[in-house]
């Protein structure tokens with residue numbers, strides 16, 4: 001096979017030219033990597049988060065990234081985000097529900113209000129954004145929705161993690177399967193990605209502290225935390241035609257943390 005044939009084959013499978021993607025939580029950490037990678041693969045990316053200055057900085061370096069300020073827990077903001085994304089090409093091909101926050105690690109420190117608001121952000125916001133999108137899609141649209149869960153949605157990582165966070169991330173997996181079941185015959189695919197431990201604002205301090213960094217290394221089959229960019233391949237796979245027959249699945253990218 002010649003070099004150009006290989007490049008054409010890969011671009012046909014994994015390329016995202018002409019596609020519009022929405023990425024929430026694109027102002028930092030994993031979401032920032034998802035937005036730049038999808039843009040590099042050819043998509044126009046509508047990047048959403050509350051910190052507009054960060055999104056504008058991202059867009060300044062990436063002409064195919066469109067910054068949109070959005071609090072995903074606000075219905076008004078969610079509707080405006082979807083409207084803005086539809087203006088690009090008249091449809092949305094990829095939605096990545098990535099915005100999220102950690103909760104308190106100690107169950108007895110969780111308040112009723114805090115528990116509910118974490119579920120609102122980490123679980124319900126992605127659901128409402130997904131339905132706001134699918135209600136607008138034309139028949140035959142082959143949209144891919146990717147929900148970002150966590151290893152804490154699959155196994156307990158106590159004393160790190162927390163009950164509200166675990167509930168939100170386990171709920172994300174159930175929601176993913178259910179939406180895949182409801183929407184599969186329309187051609188809409190819904191999958192979840194489960195990252196292991198990555199050094200971001202959310203895991204602030206985990207890798208800086210030798211005790212917790214050692215705990216990550218010891219309990220991960222590959223003997224290390226995730227490097228920046230190591231979830232991006234899973235995202236491109238699930239966003240692209242390479243995964244056209246994959247739906248309702250959980251793709252774990254955790255260096256073997258949950259396979260012990």
Ligand SMILES: NC(=O)c1ccc[n+]([C@@H]2O[C@H](COP(=O)([O-])OP(=O)(O)OC[C@H]3O[C@@H](n4cnc5c(N)ncnc54)[C@H](OP(=O)(O)O)[C@@H]3O)[C@@H](O)[C@H]2O)c1
Nearest residue numbers: 025027028029030049050051071072099100150198200202
């Ligand atoms: N890092 C890890 O080890 C790890 C492991 C498993 C799963 N995850 C998951 O990966 C996702 C990204 O986390 P991260 O590690 O990249 O952390 P991060 O750097 O703190 O990013 C969180 C993102 O969510 C956005 N966000 C928070 N609240 C929001 C709201 N109300 N509306 C809109 N955006 C909001 C933040 O943007 P603004 O503050 O600008 O709004 C930020 O862009 C989360 O769902 C997290 O649970 C992370």
